[in-house]
Amino acid sequence: MSKLLEGRVAIVTGAGRGIGRAHALELARHGAKVVVNDFGVSNNGEKTAPSDRQSPAHEVVAEIEAMGGxxxxxxxxxxxxxxxxxxxxxxxxxxxxxxxxxxxxGFVRDRMLVNATEDEFDAVVRVHLKGHFATLRHAAAYWRAESKQGRQRVARVINTTSGAGLQGSIGQVVYSAAKGGIATMTLVAAAELSRVGVTVNAIAPVAKTRMTEGAFDTSAMALPEDNSPIVAWLASEEAGDVTGRVIEVDGGVITVENAWAHGPSRDAGARWEAEKVGPALRELLAEAPAPEPVYGA
Structure with a gap:
């Protein structure tokens, strides 16, 4: 086993299957002690049997223990x-x-905007956006308290956004909104927690999982475990100079996302007149780079 994360304690949420499972196993291979969280839901968020002793989370723990972790x-x-x-x-x-x-x-309930329901909106935003907030909020409180007691930990947070949250995705309006919120949450948390030794980054993984299979052709997509080495390094003490970043992982390709940044601007020197907005804005749009196309467009 690698010593990159030796002695460090990790929580991985949604770790019973897919990308989360791969993360838990990878962190354990590098020496981390892992809390394998899995609520036990289907791909669309329907509850399965969490008490089953052979549940996915128990299987992941057994695999980690079998490797000596x-x-x-x-x-x-x-x-x-x-x-x-x-x-x-x-x-x-x-x-x-x-x-x-x-x-x-997280889970998905893909719908075009005109077909999305209020219940689907609430469920998807709850698991993705609130699910990130709740765990991060309580972890941050612990790290802040430790720092105040002179026991500042070299802590790391790795969130999960998506290309859908960064560039948008046809048929995933709610999922895209939730994942976009996670990217912004990452930036703010990174700024706020830097004073107590915590880095906060996010990955936008591309992988063949339950969430992608059936939605489109996944035959050429990367495997879930292809994302996990990047998570392992971001979780290490070595990664202390990297925070507030979103990194897309697509197989062997890693890309630092630029996200929203100020582009060309014009100052009218006073309140804009509506008639002058069009020509000025069109000039600015001509100077600015074209936006990334929405997935599926």
Missing amino acids: EAVVNGADVADFEQAAALVQQAIETFGGLDILVNNA
């Missing part, structure tokens, strides 16, 4: 504020602290 199962709903707090506390009580939070849990 340490791991425990957690069945929390990460979007439940109290359960998210208990998840963080489990890591602290079981392994003596928390150093790494990998927010990965």
Whole structure:
């Protein structure tokens, strides 16, 4: 086993299957002790049987233990504020602290805008956006308290956004909005937590998973485990100078996303007159780079 993460304690949410499972196994290979969180839901968020001793999370823990690592199962709903707090506390009580939070849990309910329902909006935003917020909020409170006591931890957060959240995706208006929110949350959290030794980054993974299979042709897509080495390095003490970044991972290709940045501008020197807005804005658009096309457009 590698010593990149030796002695560090990690939580990985949504770690029973797919990308989350790959992250948990990769962190363990590098020496991390892992809390394997999985609420036990289907691809569209329907609850399965969390009490099953052969649940995916238990299988991941068994795999980690078989390689000589340490791991425990957690069945929390990460979007439940109290359960998210208990998840963080489990890591602290079981392994003596928390150093790494990998927010990965989520599901999809793809719909075109005109067909999306209020219930689908609430469910998708809840698991992705609130699910990231709740765990990060409680982890941040712990790290802040540790810092105040003179025990500042070299902590790392890796969130999960998506190309859908950065460039948009036809048929995924709600999912795209939630993932876009996660990218912005990453930037703000990175700025706020830098004073207590915490870096916060996000990956935009491209992989063949339950969430992508059936939606389009995934035959040429990367595997879930192709994303995990980037997560392992971002989770390490070596990565202390990298924060507030979004990194797309597509197989062997890693790309630093530029996201929103100020482009060309014009100053009218006073309140704009509506008649003058069109010509000025068209000049600015001609100077600016063309936006990335929306996926599926």
